[in-house]
Amino acid sequence: MTQHLSQPEFPAATVLGYPRIGPHRELKKAVESFWAGRTDAHALEATASDLRARTRSHLAALGLGADDASVPLDFSYYDQVLDAALAIGAVPERFTDLVGDDGTVDLAGYFTIARGEGDRAPLEMTKWFDSNYHYLVPEIGPATPIRFVGRRRVQEFTEALNAGVRTRPVLVGPVTFLLLSKAADGAPAGFSPLDRLDDVVAAYAELLAALAAAGAPWVQLDEPALTSDTWDVPRDEVKAAVARAYGTLAAPSSSRPALFVATPYARLGCAIRELAASGVEAIGVDLVRGSAPDEDVAGIENVTLVGGVVDGHNIWRTDLDAAAEKLAALEGVGAARVTTSTSTSLFHVPHTLDDEPNLDPTLKSWLAFADEKVGEVLALAAGPDGAPEAFAASREVRSTRPTTAGVRRPEVRERLAALTEADFHRAAYDARVAAQDAVLDLPPLPTTTIGSFPQTAEIRRARAAHRRGELTDAQYAEEMRAEIARVVTLQEELGLDVLVHGEPERNDMVQYFAELLDGFAVTENGWVQSYGSRCTRPSILWGDVSRPAPMTVEWSAYTASLTSAPVKGMLTGPVTILAWSFVRDDQPLGDTANQVALALRDEIADLQAAGIGIIQVDEPALRELLPLRRADQQAYLDWSVRSFRLATSGAVEATQVHTHLCYSEFGEVIEAIDGLDADVTSIEAARSRMEILPDIERSGFARGIGPGVYDIHSPRVPSQAEVTELLSAALGSVGARRLWVNPDCGLKTRGYAETVDSLRNIVAATREVRAGLGVPTA
Numbered sequence: 209m210t211q212h213l214s215q216p217e218f219p220a221a222t223v224l225g226y227p228r229i230g231p232h233r234e235l236k237k238a239v240e241s242f243w244a245g246r247t248d249a250h251a252l253e254a255t256a257s258d259l260r261a262r263t264r265s266h267l268a269a270l271g272l273g274a275d276d277a278s279v280p281l282d283f284s285y286y287d288q289v290l291d292a293a294l295a296i297g298a299v300p301e302r303f304t305d306l307v308g309d310d311g312t313v314d315l316a317g318y319f320t321i322a323r324g325e326g327d328r329a330p331l332e333m334t335k336w337f338d339s340n341y342h343y344l345v346p347e348i349g350p351a352t353p354i355r356f357v358g359r360r361r362v363q364e365f366t367e368a369l370n371a372g373v374r375t376r377p378v379l380v381g382p383v384t385f386l387l388l389s390k391a392a393d394g395a396p397a398g399f400s401p402l403d404r405l406d407d408v409v410a411a412y413a414e415l416l417a418a419l420a421a422a423g424a425p426w427v428q429l430d431e432p433a434l435t436s437d438t439w440d441v442p443r444d445e446v447k448a449a450v451a452r453a454y455g456t457l458a459a460p461s462s463s464r465p466a467l468f469v470a471t472p473y474a475r476l477g478c479a480i481r482e483l484a485a486s487g488v489e490a491i492g493v494d495l496v497r498g499s500a501p502d503e504d505v506a507g508i509e510n511v512t513l514v515g516g517v518v519d520g521h522n523i524w525r526t527d528l529d530a531a532a533e534k535l536a537a538l539e540g541v542g543a544a545r546v547t548t549s550t551s552t553s554l555f556h557v558p559h560t561l562d563d564e565p566n567l568d569p570t571l572k573s574w575l576a577f578a579d580e581k582v583g584e585v586l587a588l589a590a591g592p593d594g595a596p597e598a599f600a601a602s603r604e605v606r607s608t609r610p611t612t613a614g615v616r617r618p619e620v621r622e623r624l625a626a627l628t629e630a631d632f633h634r635a636a637y638d639a640r641v642a643a644q645d646a647v648l649d650l651p652p653l654p655t656t657t658i659g660s661f662p663q664t665a666e667i668r669r670a671r672a673a674h675r676r677g678e679l680t681d682a683q684y685a686e687e688m689r690a691e692i693a694r695v696v697t698l699q700e701e702l703g704l705d706v707l708v709h710g711e712p713e714r715n716d717m718v719q720y721f722a723e724l725l726d727g728f729a730v731t732e733n734g735w736v737q738s739y740g741s742r743c744t745r746p747s748i749l750w751g752d753v754s755r756p757a758p759m760t761v762e763w764s765a766y767t768a769s770l771t772s773a774p775v776k777g778m779l780t781g782p783v784t785i786l787a788w789s790f791v792r793d794d795q796p797l798g799d800t801a802n803q804v805a806l807a808l809r810d811e812i813a814d815l816q817a818a819g820i821g822i823i824q825v826d827e828p829a830l831r832e833l834l835p836l837r838r839a840d841q842q843a844y845l846d847w848s849v850r851s852f853r854l855a856t857s858g859a860v861e862a863t864q865v866h867t868h869l870c871y872s873e874f875g876e877v878i879e880a881i882d883g884l885d886a887d888v889t890s891i892e893a894a895r896s897r898m899e900i901l902p903d904i905e906r907s908g909f910a911r912g913i914g915p916g917v918y919d920i921h922s923p924r925v926p927s928q929a930e931v932t933e934l935l936s937a938a939l940g941s942v943g944a945r946r947l948w949v950n951p952d953c954g955l956k957t958r959g960y961a962e963t964v965d966s967l968r969n970i971v972a973a974t975r976e977v978r979a980g981l982g983v984p985t986a
């Protein structure tokens with residue numbers, strides 16, 4: 209051991225992070241009431257402080273030590289990447305007026321940067337690694353101010369210490385911060401945010417010193433970017449950045465805390481040597497999605513290796529024997545010490561199983577949410593002799609799970625085994641176009657929406673009342689039908705060409721289907737943050753999947769009965785259903801996806817039989833599950849595309865199959881999108897001003913395409929002129945024959961006022977552009 213004498217030991221058991229939204233979404237409610245002007249910043253700060261207090265004493269009560277830095281301090285009002293940007297003062301120029309004399313931004317300003325205001329666009333939002341969490345993308349240019357200004361983490365640390373808990377502050381690490389950033393508008397060609405590394409590192413060094421001065425023995429720097437090899441920046445530059453950043457931050461000094469660098473989500477392949485040589489005291493590796501590092505890493509003998517053996521990203525009870533073996537194998541790498549942790553932060557999983565009285569007890573015995581995972585980490589640190597009951601309970605799952613009814617259903621398995629290649633193919637596209645043109649009679653540049661209309665407070669209240677038994681099934685259905693009728697009338701008045709039913713009956717586009725399919729369970733309080741204050745309750749896909757009855761046919765058929773316009777049926781695709789659920793870990797994902805696909809295939813057949821001629825199968829999560837390492841990507845794209853094709857290829861030639869994707873860079877998966885073989889694809893494009901078009905052109909994509917012309921993530925109403933301009937750009941690259949007109953995504957999070965104005969402008973702009981083509985306008 210060459211560690212400094214005063215060097216504290218890393219805790220034997222810890223977790224990389226914990227849910228921050230609150231067991232009953234306390235933070236969501238407090239933040240939304242602040243936004244609505246119902247409470248002031250003081251009240252919000254007080255609620256947040258109370259939530260932090262409850263979280264740390266809860267974690268201490270669960271058994272994480274109160275004085276040894278084993279309780280992580282990872283609170284955020286909205287997003288941890290935005291927090292990092294504001295800690296170092298990196299505010300985009302358009303928000304400069306929000307910055308005070310001391311370089312900080314107050315709470316109201318913080319939310320303005322997160323959510324936009326008037327004509328000022330918020331920071332772009334995109335997926336956090338391969339999860340359904342979304343972070344805000346910092347904008348870094350050559351002149352972006354970067355210096356340590358934001359003391360929130362320091363204050364939170366002191367607050368906890370005064371209450372008797374010495375926490376471990378968590379920060380997004382400097383290299384990941386810059387790799388996740390984008391070049392600010394106006395940055396010269398060739399500029400990369402990583403060019404500002406030295407400035408960022410200098411700011412972090414001051415922040416670390418402030419935390420040490422406040423009494424923090426350890427600080428956790430999250431560097432998940434090091435588990436991916438898909439950055440634009442060459443690998444050698446990433447390694448050099450790690451060496452440079454941590455060479456500075458971990459240089460011997462009495463004024464810094466000990467550093468724990470965590471690398472969740474996949475294998476730390478890229479920079480472990482640079483990290484080990486840098487002088488950081490501890491390195492966390494993901495042993496659930498990744499594997500142990502090589503055995504010849506120089507410097508590792510001075511480092512504590514923190515083995516992430518409890519899955520932070522899924523909810524299955526850990527096989528403690530297998531996890532203990534992984535930890536034992538990690539010992540072989542030659543580190544100074546090996547300790548136990550989770551693979552990722554636990555903010556991807558719900559708080560606790562104790563809040564789920566209605567989950568089937570057998571299923572429940574197979575699961576571990578965040579609190580139960582804390583127990584697993586502690587049990588592993590104690591070992592089989594120290595925690596015999598936990599190890600016994602874990603063994604019990606191994607024996608009951610494979611044999612429990614519903615886990616393996618012969619009829620589902622036989623149907624899958626009998627599939628042939630023909631089940632994955634539709635007729636040739638040209639034949640489909642001819643058949644569809646003959647029945648659909650659509651104008652050029654057909655207008656449509658992505659499916660959902662605003663989920664109003666009345667709709668949610670009705671659903672809550674139905675759940676509590678205050679509305680009968682019939683009364684609830686009546687309310688939903690009334691809403692559908694309103695949405696149909698509105699779309700007719702607006703003059704949209706292909707109508708939707710608006711999805712009022714869906715609590716969520718995945719949970720709705722999970723509630724109707726066999727093989728899934730749903731939670732009551734299993735909320736997980738998706739972005740900002742928005743949460744979802746991921747369903748639990750535990751057994752073989754099948755469809756006991758049609759799921760959407762009545763709603764779609766009712767909708768079609770109200771109008772002579774074509775109505776688009778609306779389903780969620782197999783990949784997205786998997787991505788936004790907690791999925792069984794006992795068989796390949798592709799097999800599970802195909803089971804879901806067969807259920808959807810039957811639904812499509814029923815929709816067709818009910819006279820629905822256009823069916824959209826949403827796959828917004830296609831890009832999300834893309835593996836973080838290039839070598840793994842093709843295999844993923846193969847099974848994901850095939851499952852979509854299995855779901856949709858039963859459609860007859862005349863049925864027009866649509867798909868929809870949103871969020872993230874599609875350039876990387878454009879060939880896969882082509883492989884879906886949908887007749888029409890709608891895709892997010894408005895916020896990036898149609899940046900996707902060159903990718904589409906280059907790929908030779910030759911079917912219908914609707915690049916979004918309305919950024920639905922903002923309350924802003926796009927003007928007719930703006931939409932006309934976007935459409936003209938799209939027309940230039942894809943041509944009138946293939947272009948569809950639609951918003952970026954569903955309208956469920958929007959209000960009615962801005963929705964109606966925006967759709968009106970979209971229809972008007974489309975008519976203007978059609979007129980330019982010499983097409984009749986009405």
Ligand SMILES: Nc1nc2c(c(=O)[nH]1)N[C@@H](CNc1ccc(C(=O)N[C@@H](CCC(=O)N[C@@H](CCC(=O)N[C@@H](CCC(=O)O)C(=O)O)C(=O)O)C(=O)O)cc1)CN2
Nearest residue numbers: 340668669671672715716717718738741742743744788957
């Ligand atoms: N699963 C999923 N992931 C996704 C998306 C998505 O739509 N679904 N979209 C993208 C963006 N992410 C999003 C995630 C959540 C929401 C969202 O709107 N969430 C709602 C909850 C949606 C929901 O589950 N609603 C339920 C329950 C609503 C609720 O809170 N009910 C109250 C009572 C309602 C009342 O009395 O007003 C309660 O239970 O306490 C329903 O409608 O039934 C929220 O945070 O507020 C939007 C986008 C990517 N990932």
Ligand code: MET
Nearest residue numbers: 658659660826828954955
């Ligand atoms: C996140 S993609 C959303 C698609 C869905 N059909 C909707 O309109 O809400």
Ligand SMILES: [Zn+2]
Nearest residue numbers: 828870953954
């Ligand atoms: Zn979408």
